[in-house]
Amino acid sequence: MSNDVVVALDVGGTGMKCALVRPDGTVHHAERHPTLAARGPEAVTANILDVAAGLADRARADGLTPVAAGVAVPGVVDEETGTAVWSSNVGFRDVPLRALVSDRLGVPAALGHDVRVGGMAEARLGAGREERHVLFIAIGTGIAAAHVVDGKAFAGAHGAAGEVGHVIVRPGGPPCGCGARGCLESVASASAVGRRYVELSGITGVTASDVVTRAAAGEELARTVWTEAVEAFADGLLTAQALYDAGIVVLGGGLAESGEALLAPLRIALDARITFHRMPRIVRAALGDTAGCLGAALLALDTLEAPS
Numbered sequence: 001m002s003n004d005v006v007v008a009l010d011v012g013g014t015g016m017k018c019a020l021v022r023p024d025g026t027v028h029h030a031e032r033h034p035t036l037a038a039r040g041p042e043a044v045t046a047n048i049l050d051v052a053a054g055l056a057d058r059a060r061a062d063g064l065t066p067v068a069a070g071v072a073v074p075g076v077v078d079e080e081t082g083t084a085v086w087s088s089n090v091g092f093r094d095v096p097l098r099a100l101v102s103d104r105l106g107v108p109a110a111l112g113h114d115v116r117v118g119g120m121a122e123a124r125l126g127a128g129r130e131e132r133h134v135l136f137i138a139i140g141t142g143i144a145a146a147h148v149v150d151g152k153a154f155a156g157a158h159g160a161a162g163e164v165g166h167v168i169v170r171p172g173g174p175p176c177g178c179g180a181r182g183c184l185e186s187v188a189s190a191s192a193v194g195r196r197y198v199e200l201s202g203i204t205g206v207t208a209s210d211v212v213t214r215a216a217a218g219e220e221l222a223r224t225v226w227t228e229a230v231e232a233f234a235d236g237l238l239t240a241q242a243l244y245d246a247g248i249v250v251l252g253g254g255l256a257e258s259g260e261a262l263l264a265p266l267r268i269a270l271d272a273r274i275t276f277h278r279m280p281r282i283v284r285a286a287l288g289d290t291a292g293c294l295g296a297a298l299l300a301l302d303t304l305e306a307p308s
């Protein structure tokens, strides 16, 4: 038992974070590979299988036994059937990844959604580990979220639960990638913050983190843009809190790296909106960009515990 490890892969649009993880969640070995998304979904699938098999070989070479595998992918994931249904950045269309990985490695496998498993890892091993009701929100190019209760992320009936980024906070507002207008993602994601500043200032190439830096330095326009984003975020979070009554909100993704510049005004803005709701703790994610890979490992470990 003590020699057991699981093979874990977090497949992103450009890179894959991979690891051999022990049953207690500690990492024995980690490595990164390019996803090779430009070569098409078949090449990506072959690449995933080769990397997973390579990790299993590495485990055996180290005297360990690979007992299960977990893979996290972006896009629409059918966790019941283990199918990568659709992904814009990796190009998956109905790829039965769980069965392919399980067949290649000869061990049970699990397939999960990158943000949901990342939220699961934050809830069990990271910033949310002392709370039962965790809302994980990743703020980057978009805004994605996962609702995790007792360490289990809820996928919903169609694999789309917890999409806090598409709560409409500014009706008639900026167009969102989903086709609606004024979604939280369209006004408070890192891309939206950068875009808004560029729009108002005429200065090109300014990112959200530049806006945070400029706002901290006292620049009026940057402060206005940042405040607008934080206020929109608080509106979205108020809806989320009405639905989920989270004990803790864990913020990850690129924009969460602005730390207290985001957290402090967000706590104040949410507190000002709260009526009957209870205020959740609002903290920054603890696992950084390894959350997805650790979450994939947790999914793999869960397959060993589940009665089949």
Ligand SMILES: [Zn+2]
Residues within 6 Å of the ligand: 165, 166, 176, 177, 178, 179, 180, 183, 185
């Ligand atoms: Zn949307």
